[in-house]
Amino acid sequence: xxxxxxxxxxxxxxxxxxxxxxxxxxxxxxxxxxxxxxxxxxxxxxxxxxxxxxxxxxxxxxxxxxxxxxxxxxxxxxxxxxxxxxxxxxxxxxxxxxxxxxxxx
Amino acid sequence: xxxxxxxxxxxxxxxxxxxxxxxxxxxxxxxxxxxxxxxxxxxxxxxxxxxxxxxxxxxxxxxxxxxxxxxxxxxxxxxxxxxxxxxxxxxxxxxxxxxxxxxxxxxxxxxxxxxxxxxxxxxxxxxxxxxxxxxxxxxxxxxxxxxxxxxxxxxxxxxxxxxxxxxxxxxxxxxxxxxxxxxxxxxxxxxxxxxxxxxxxxxxxxxxxxxxxxxxxxxxxxxxxxxxxxxxxxxxxxxx
Numbered sequence: 001x002x003x004x005x006x007x008x009x010x011x012x013x014x015x016x017x018x019x020x021x022x023x024x025x026x027x028x029x030x031x032x033x034x035x036x037x038x039x040x041x042x043x044x045x046x047x048x049x050x051x052x053x054x055x056x057x058x059x060x061x062x063x064x065x066x067x068x069x070x071x072x073x074x075x076x077x078x079x080x081x082x083x084x085x086x087x088x089x090x091x092x093x094x095x096x097x098x099x100x101x102x103x104x105x
Numbered sequence: 106x107x108x109x110x111x112x113x114x115x116x117x118x119x120x121x122x123x124x125x126x127x128x129x130x131x132x133x134x135x136x137x138x139x140x141x142x143x144x145x146x147x148x149x150x151x152x153x154x155x156x157x158x159x160x161x162x163x164x165x166x167x168x169x170x171x172x173x174x175x176x177x178x179x180x181x182x183x184x185x186x187x188x189x190x191x192x193x194x195x196x197x198x199x200x201x202x203x204x205x206x207x208x209x210x211x212x213x214x215x216x217x218x219x220x221x222x223x224x225x226x227x228x229x230x231x232x233x234x235x236x237x238x239x240x241x242x243x244x245x246x247x248x249x250x251x252x253x254x255x256x257x258x259x260x261x262x263x264x265x266x267x268x269x270x271x272x273x274x275x276x277x278x279x280x281x282x283x284x285x286x287x288x289x290x291x292x293x294x295x296x297x298x299x300x301x302x303x304x305x306x307x308x309x310x311x312x313x314x315x316x317x318x319x320x321x322x323x324x325x326x327x328x329x330x331x332x333x334x335x336x337x338x339x340x341x342x343x344x345x
Contacts, residue, residue: 016123023131028138029211032204038331039133041126072202076211092124095116 007095012057013088017042017050022077022085025060030076051075059084138205139275140324144194146271147317148187150283153264154313155183157290158306160257164297203328254294261291277323282316285309 013022020040025031037047054060059081063074077085116124139146159176162168168175198204206214216223245253268284271277290309293302 014120016119016126019123019127020130023127024134027131027134027207029206029208030204031134031206032202034203034328034331035134035137035205038203038327039137040130068200070202072204074204 007091007098009091009095010084010088012053012059013084015050017046018054021047021050021054021075022059022081022088025075025077026082026085028076030063030074033073033075036075054081134205136275136277137324137327138207139271139277140320140327141205142207143279143317143320143322143324144190146280147283147313147320148190150264150268150287151183151186151310151313151317153261153287154290154306154310155179157261157287157294158310161290161293161297161303161306164294165301165303167301167303197325201328203331257294258291261287277320279316279320282312286313286316 013019017040020042021036024036024039028035033047033051036042036051037044040047042050051060051062055062059078061076061078063076065072065074159179162175162179163172165172248256265284265287268280268287272280272284286309289312290306293305296302
């Protein structure tokens with residue numbers, strides 16, 4: 001009998017704060033820094049650091065603009081980010097299915 | 106069959122906690138995204154109520170002689186209200202550091218940057234609407250009053266169903282009010298020959314305004330709490 005394919009959770013998304021950020025952005029076309037702050041409950045420093053990691057990984061696109069002399073930062077998931085998140089969710093479903101003994105795959 | 110000697114990859118409590126927090130965050134984002142479009146959603150509901158109200162006014166005995174003017178006045182007030190509210194919304198969005206767009210609005214924003222591509226789509230939709238109008242003009246001449254009323258009822262029923270689905274998806278009581286108002290605004294059409302209950306249409310329009318303001322206030326209160334952390338009611342607003 002063939003071995004089931006190993007489950008590999010993307011380490012970029014798998015961290016708790018980044019998972020929350022990607023989950024929020026998956027519900028939006030784009031969202032500002034403050035919107036993500038309010039919905040995730042993360043601190044400003046935490047959000048900045050983890051968003052930077054997601055941007056570096058190419059999953060999130062960051063746009064900064066000056067509006068009324070205020071800096072407005074917008075984030076959106078890239079196509080690669082959406083694909084990676086969809087894959088992560090699929091791997092997670094496999095993981096929990098395996099735990100429940102429903103199916104090895 | 107799993108090998109009993111191989112330890113299964115179980116999610117750890119921390120992983121499950123992170124997953125639940127991510128699910129909560131996504132739910133909050135979905136709700137607040139919809140609340141940010143309160144005026145837009147309310148305008149759609151109001152537009153449907155206005156259509157029903159105009160139909161009721163045009164068929165009401167008390168409005169005999171003045172029905173066309175009253176219908177025009179209702180439409181005029183609606184479009185002025187639409188213009189003023191959208192201008193306010195645009196100003197609010199420009200001044201507000203808290204911003205969210207859903208994927209359709211992002212696509213519309215991108216399409217607006219390439220207006221030439223929208224022209225064929227606009228032409229096709231105009232042609233479809235013209236064909237539908239001609240089709241209905243022909244059909245109405247050959248349909249009974251009951252059949253016309255039944256066909257007119259389909260629109261409000263579908264619209265009410267849309268808002269009920271929104272209520273189930275986002276848990277805003279305002280969506281149930283919108284659904285109820287759309288039905289309420291159309292109900293006088295069933296009684297127009299027998300008794301005058303046309304006031305129900307105007308009541309429906311008033312209630313729609315109340316629900317729209319309430320929905321938009323959720324967003325305003327929540328965003329104010331993010332800008333000013335001392336306003337704790339915003340957190341409650343998110344979970345209301």
